Amino acid sequence: MRALKHFIRMVPIFIPLLLAAQPVWFGYFESNLDGFGMSNESFTTGYHKLRLDVEATPSPRVTIGANVNAQRYFGETAFNLADFVPANVFINSLGGVLDFPVTFSDSTYLDNLYVRIALGMVDITLGKQQLSFGPGYVWNPTDIFNFKQLLDPTYEQTGVNAIRLAWQAKNWLRFDVVTRPENSWQHSTKYLQLKTNAPFGDITLNAGDYPWSRTEIRPTQNLPVEPGAPPFAIYENTNQRTLVGGSFNGEIAGMGIWIEGAQNRFSVDSLNFYELSAGVDYTFASGLYLMGEGLVNSDGVTTIDSLDLSRFLQYFNGEIHSLYQHYLFLQAAYPLTNLLSGSAFGYVNLDDKSWIVSPTLSYSVSDNVVLEGMFSWMGGGNDTEFGVQQWQSRVRMKAYF
Numbered sequence: 001m002r003a004l005k006h007f008i009r010m011v012p013i014f015i016p017l018l019l020a021a022q023p024v025w026f027g028y029f030e031s032n033l034d035g036f037g038m039s040n041e042s043f044t045t046g047y048h049k050l051r052l053d054v055e056a057t058p059s060p061r062v063t064i065g066a067n068v069n070a071q072r073y074f075g076e077t078a079f080n081l082a083d084f085v086p087a088n089v090f091i092n093s094l095g096g097v098l099d100f101p102v103t104f105s106d107s108t109y110l111d112n113l114y115v116r117i118a119l120g121m122v123d124i125t126l127g128k129q130q131l132s133f134g135p136g137y138v139w140n141p142t143d144i145f146n147f148k149q150l151l152d153p154t155y156e157q158t159g160v161n162a163i164r165l166a167w168q169a170k171n172w173l174r175f176d177v178v179t180r181p182e183n184s185w186q187h188s189t190k191y192l193q194l195k196t197n198a199p200f201g202d203i204t205l206n207a208g209d210y211p212w213s214r215t216e217i218r219p220t221q222n223l224p225v226e227p228g229a230p231p232f233a234i235y236e237n238t239n240q241r242t243l244v245g246g247s248f249n250g251e252i253a254g255m256g257i258w259i260e261g262a263q264n265r266f267s268v269d270s271l272n273f274y275e276l277s278a279g280v281d282y283t284f285a286s287g288l289y290l291m292g293e294g295l296v297n298s299d300g301v302t303t304i305d306s307l308d309l310s311r312f313l314q315y316f317n318g319e320i321h322s323l324y325q326h327y328l329f330l331q332a333a334y335p336l337t338n339l340l341s342g343s344a345f346g347y348v349n350l351d352d353k354s355w356i357v358s359p360t361l362s363y364s365v366s367d368n369v370v371l372e373g374m375f376s377w378m379g380g381g382n383d384t385e386f387g388v389q390q391w392q393s394r395v396r397m398k399a400y401f
Helices: 002-019 087-094 309-316
Strands: 024-037 042-059 062-075 078-080 101-103 107-119 122-129 160-170 173-180 189-198 201-219 232-252 255-265 273-283 289-297 326-335 340-349 355-366 369-379 391-400
Touching: 087 201, 087 309, 201 309
Parallel strands: none
Antiparallel strands: 024 042, 024 391, 042 062, 062 107, 078 101, 107 122, 122 160, 160 173, 173 189, 189 201, 201 232, 232 255, 255 273, 273 289, 289 326, 326 340, 340 355, 355 369, 369 391
16 A cells, blocks of 8 residues: 555656656547356446557656546446356355355546656666566466456556566666565565577566465354354455566477466465466468467366365456466467458366357458457356356457547
């Protein structure tokens, strides 16, 4: 909270500088409609979103940027988490299936607000900014700042309140040092990436240290509970996490190849785990594009009997990368015409054998307007990660300006 207060105090400083430096305005409007099919019901929900970006250069060495997002929901906005979680998970965790309401609320917020200072081979960025590490398309074991949506892994990430120093020491060597300030140095996030060239691509070495907070839910049958209160308690469990990893991203014989992994260590050895993702892609002369990526996460479970509601909440909150240990992602894309392209992607949970298949059509209405439609089938059984939901559809229009 103290870091947030410091960030809010910075706003009156940045805004006058932006307005005085002949700012450039751009952004987009997005309208999204989703449909969901469950075993007992179906419903629709959606939102309208306006993103307004501004960027200014008060001097050749200084760049100031910011963006505001305004998002308004329509359709169904109140959900029951129990509809999206296998019943056995509730039973294992709380002894029965309970209502767990989740509501989406309209919001207007400042997503990014930063100043970047160029000092020769060193760039320093202060404020709420985009941070993205790792070459993986869906999964990034070396990225401790972001969480990707499975059905929309390339969607923009939220800003991170941080200080970043990027030093291009040589043409073949770059250092990125990031800290996310908190109320003390011990509780602040520290992150380092070293990036260098290899004969067929780029290699990174990554290290991070930060307090890792995860949502925990526990029943309260043995504790006094006020009338009308839920029979469970939600709290955060925090452990100091140290990450050491790296990645390779390159091309061999026209085929893109990437591998990314990290070992995560804690003061309690039973919490230690590793993550490893690897992928390949290739574009044929006809324009057909194929990609595959896999994930191994030793922190995940292998059977539903080991899966509890806490882990689902951690996944929904973006605190962990996956529920289970082993996943496979496949994608194919092909340009049907100059304006229309088709693609399809799919996931397989190799532990519980559930799956998703999502064909997509994307049409360029004009240079700045894109219309996209997607339909996803899910299967594997009501007691599996993906099979608990039957289908999902999406229609999205995005207009850039």
